[in-house]
Amino acid sequence: MKARGADPAPPRIMVLCCPQLCGPDAGPRAARWFERVITTVTGFCPNVEVTEPGVCAFGARGPARYFGGEAVLAGQLITAVAELGVASRVGVADGMFAARLAARQAQPGSPALVIPAGETVRFLAAQPVTVLADQDLAGLLKRLGLGTLGDFAALPASDVASRFGAAGETAHRLARGLDARPLAVKRPASDLSVAREFDPPELLAEPVVFAAKALAEQLHEGLAARGLTCVRVQVRATWADGRENSRLWRHDGLLTAAGVADRVRWQLDGWRPDPGENDPGENDPGENDPGENEHADGGIAALRLAPDLLVRATGHQLALWGESVISDRVARAAMRVQAMLGHEAVLRPVPGGGRNVSEQVSHVPFGEKREPRLALGPPWPGRIMGAAPGVVYPLPREAEVTDEAGQLVTVSGRCVLSAAPARLVVEREPPRLVTGWAGPWPLSERWWDPAAARRRARFQLITDDGRAWLAVVRDGRWLIEAGYW
Amino acid sequence: MGSAPAEIRRIPARSLATSAASASFGASGLGSLGSPPPTLPVSPVSPVSPVSPALPVLPGLRDLLPRGVLACGSVLAVPEFGLLCLALAAGASAAGAWCGIAGVPEAGLLAAVGAGLDAERTLLVPDPGSAWPQVVASLLDGCELVLLRPPAAAPVLLRRRLEAVLRRSGGVLLVAGDWPGAQVRLRVITQRWTGLGDGHGRVRACCAEVTADGRGEAALTRTRWLWLPAEDGGVAVADPVDIPGTDAPLPRPAAGLRAVSAG
Numbered sequence: 001m002k003a004r005g006a007d008p009a010p011p012r013i014m015v016l017c018c019p020q021l022c023g024p025d026a027g028p029r030a031a032r033w034f035e036r037v038i039t040t041v042t043g044f045c046p047n048v049e050v051t052e053p054g055v056c057a058f059g060a061r062g063p064a065r066y067f068g069g070e071a072v073l074a075g076q077l078i079t080a081v082a083e084l085g086v087a088s089r090v091g092v093a094d095g096m097f098a099a100r101l102a103a104r105q106a107q108p109g110s111p112a113l114v115i116p117a118g119e120t121v122r123f124l125a126a127q128p129v130t131v132l133a134d135q136d137l138a139g140l141l142k143r144l145g146l147g148t149l150g151d152f153a154a155l156p157a158s159d160v161a162s163r164f165g166a167a168g169e170t171a172h173r174l175a176r177g178l179d180a181r182p183l184a185v186k187r188p189a190s191d192l193s194v195a196r197e198f199d200p201p202e203l204l205a206e207p208v209v210f211a212a213k214a215l216a217e218q219l220h221e222g223l224a225a226r227g228l229t230c231v232r233v234q235v236r237a238t239w240a241d242g243r244e245n246s247r248l249w250r251h252d253g254l255l256t257a258a259g260v261a262d263r264v265r266w267q268l269d270g271w272r273p274d275p276g277e278n279d280p281g282e283n284d285p286g287e288n289d290p291g292e293n294e295h296a297d298g299g300i301a302a303l304r305l306a307p308d309l310l311v312r313a314t315g316h317q318l319a320l321w322g323e324s325v326i327s328d329r330v331a332r333a334a335m336r337v338q339a340m341l342g343h344e345a346v347l348r349p350v351p352g353g354g355r356n357v358s359e360q361v362s363h364v365p366f367g368e369k370r371e372p373r374l375a376l377g378p379p380w381p382g383r384i385m386g387a388a389p390g391v392v393y394p395l396p397r398e399a400e401v402t403d404e405a406g407q408l409v410t411v412s413g414r415c416v417l418s419a420a421p422a423r424l425v426v427e428r429e430p431p432r433l434v435t436g437w438a439g440p441w442p443l444s445e446r447w448w449d450p451a452a453a454r455r456r457a458r459f460q461l462i463t464d465d466g467r468a469w470l471a472v473v474r475d476g477r478w479l480i481e482a483g484y485w
Numbered sequence: 486m487g488s489a490p491a492e493i494r495r496i497p498a499r500s501l502a503t504s505a506a507s508a509s510f511g512a513s514g515l516g517s518l519g520s521p522p523p524t525l526p527v528s529p530v531s532p533v534s535p536v537s538p539a540l541p542v543l544p545g546l547r548d549l550l551p552r553g554v555l556a557c558g559s560v561l562a563v564p565e566f567g568l569l570c571l572a573l574a575a576g577a578s579a580a581g582a583w584c585g586i587a588g589v590p591e592a593g594l595l596a597a598v599g600a601g602l603d604a605e606r607t608l609l610v611p612d613p614g615s616a617w618p619q620v621v622a623s624l625l626d627g628c629e630l631v632l633l634r635p636p637a638a639a640p641v642l643l644r645r646r647l648e649a650v651l652r653r654s655g656g657v658l659l660v661a662g663d664w665p666g667a668q669v670r671l672r673v674i675t676q677r678w679t680g681l682g683d684g685h686g687r688v689r690a691c692c693a694e695v696t697a698d699g700r701g702e703a704a705l706t707r708t709r710w711l712w713l714p715a716e717d718g719g720v721a722v723a724d725p726v727d728i729p730g731t732d733a734p735l736p737r738p739a740a741g742l743r744a745v746s747a748g
Contacts, residue, residue, distance in 0.1 A: 329626065329627050330583050330608070330627040330628065331627075332626070332627065333608075333623050333624055333626045333627025333628065334608055334627060336623045336626075337610060337620050337623050337624065340616060340619065340620065340623070341610070341612075341613070341614065341616075341620070345610055345611075345612065345613075346608055346609070346610055347608070347609040347610075347611070348604070348605075348607065348608060348609070349594045349604045349607055349609060350604065351594070351595060351598055351604055357593075357595070360595050361594045361595055361604075363609060363611075366608065370605075384687070385687060386680065386687040386688050386689050387596070387680075387688050387689055387690060387691070387714055387716075387718070388593060388595040388596035388599050388714075388718065389593045389595075389596060390567050390568030390571060390593040390596045390597075391566070391567065391591050391592075391593050392591055392592075392593045392594075392595075393591050394590050394591060394611075420683070420684065436678075436681035436682060436683065436686075437681060437683070437684060438681050438682070438684060438685055438686050438687055439684075460681055460687060460688050461681075462678050462681050462688075466675055466676030466677060466678070467676065467678075468678045468681070468688045468691070482593065484568075484678065484688055484691065485567045485568065485673070485676060485691075
């Protein structure tokens with residue numbers, strides 16, 4: 001119990017960070033590797049919490065005393081994780097925020113950065129304001145002339161609260177080396193956890209993730225009704241054979257229901273029995289083989305989300321994807337189809353840049369940030385001008401273009417055409433007469449990279465049935481990339 | 486269609502006169518092609534709301550459809566997927582409707598955006614697989630308009646069920662394929678692309694002859710020449726003087742051509 005008006009000193013926290021496995025789109029393979037890392041860490045300290053993909057944290061005081069010191073413990077942890085083949089870094093400090101910074105700043109030479117007790121405030125004071133998660137606030141502070149956290153921490157707390165609001169107050173507490181929010185002292189009367197049973201047990205991951213989103217919404221509603229948010233959320237899955245697995249995730253009131261569902265998906269990926277791979281460095285985010293989503297161990301029988309460490313809610317809303325609000329109706333429909341077919345089956349188009357018609361619209365799975373793969377701003381010289389094709393084949397179709405004499409039309413290395421095109425045959429369709437054409441428009445991309453270099457010549461053809469085609473010659477072969485009809 | 490006389494009685498007399506006059510291309514009263522359709526006794530089509538009885542279409546396509554709108558709960562069929570399907574969806578999307586496109590991995594979305602489709606309110610399901618009826622039913626719950634290319638021909642029971650879901654949800658189904666029983670059927674009869682010469686130029690615009698028929702209100706066949714797309718990417722009614730003539734195969738110059746820059 002803390003005395004009224006005084007903030008307790010934050011406990012010693014040790015943070016372990018695996019840079020190779022970090023990042024929200026690290027993929028299911030990274031999740032499985034990180035699950036192994038966590039199992040190893042659990043051998044040293046039972047109460048591990050996952051802050052974000054690739055980063056975990058736990059209280060350092062007890063284990064350090066047991067192992068004979070924080071530096072010793074850190075060294076043993078790094079060695080144990082290195083035996084799995086994963087490089088890691090450790091930071092120890094007073095409080096989660098400082099420990100995260102320390103882990104991030106640990107050098108490969110001495111991968112454990114231990115900030116002694118009491119030195120945390122000085123360590124934080126030297127950090128630039130850009131380490132704050134709230135980049136808008138950091139930009140504002142820089143413009144006001146406050147370059148380091150020390151400058152920011154020197155301001156009076158009440159002035160910060162009135163000028164910058166709740167977000168600024170939180171950042172100010174972090175800059176001073178305190179916990180972001182004081183814990184809510186009163187225990188809530190009822191248990192706020194939510195659970196769902198699956199009967200029969202679910203073999204696929206997607207329906208469980210879909211249910212997790214609904215459960216998370218329920219959880220948030222229950223917490224919001226009491227004016228609370230949770231610092232951590234515990235995800236516990238029970239398998240049909242009785243096995244239980246649980247993991248703590250950092251929440252801080254900043255996750256939406258979709259964010260919690262993402263973490264559940266990530267966790268289920270990690271708990272999946274692995275088909276056996278050797279290299280944790282290989283990152284394969286595109287992997288989405290539906291067969292791999294099955295749990296060969298009887299399936300998931302129950303899922304439980306429980307809030308851990310409740311704090312008073314300040315009404316701080318974080319728009320994770322910062323875009324126009326999608327109505328619930330559309331989101332429900334899209335997520336239902338995603339539950340049937342998989343996360344990547346429902347896409348939203350994002351027009352972007354690019355020279356090839358197949359690249360100019362990126363497809364982003366529903367629920368992810370809408371960003372084009374190639375930026376729209378640059379001029380992209382070499383793209384086809386004029387009308388946009390109504391049909392763009394994801395895989396170009398084989399074709400043959402012959403001249404009057406029936407010979408295949410070829411394009412030399414200097415872009416000289418052998419003869420004017422007269423007939424077009426697309427795959428196994430009947431031949432068409434070419435009534436108009438233009439080209440060749442050469443395109444040579446990424447000539448500096450032998451693996452990715454592409455040299456093509458593009459043509460537009462009009463045939464006697466009134467259709468127009470975008471044809472490409474590559475290595476002497478004709479391909480149809482798009483059609484205008 | 487044994488009940489033809491009963492159906493014609495239901496069409497308001499004014500629209501009958503206009504569609505008869507402009508049904509066959511070449512009639513002299515051609516000034517009416519460019520003018521907006523006559524005002525019919527129908528509820529005003531406002532930006533999309535769940536209770537609106539119809540979805541708007543692009544101005545160039547209004548003449549082809551009964552009452553100039555897409556009636557909610559109806560099915561429109563186009564035999565082959567192309568820009569016409571995307572243009573039919575673009576009008577509703579620009580007015581605020583959500584569009585779902587299922588079963589068409591090769592949809593040319595840049596052309597659709599040029600015609601007026603709003604990419605922020607579009608959902609794509611390129612491969613619905615064998616459970617496509619459930620996927621379409623789910624999409625109809627969220628989207629006002631669904632463009633579908635069924636992976637396989639739908640048996641009549643399945644069609645009836647999907648039509649029932651459609652009427653319940655109040656959406657519009659655009660089928661790129663076969664759908665016996667569709668309320669409106671549209672087809673591109675002729676296409677003439679402009680801009681390409683013999684070894685020079687680039688594809689600019691297409692003048693297309695589009696025909697529409699169907700059941701009930703749409704029973705009368707209407708044919709229009711449209712710019713689909715026009716040079717700016719949109720869809721517009723074609724002025725008869727602008728319609729390009731038929732392209733005859735051009736005489737072939739000698740071989741040994743050199744590259745020229747894109748027009």
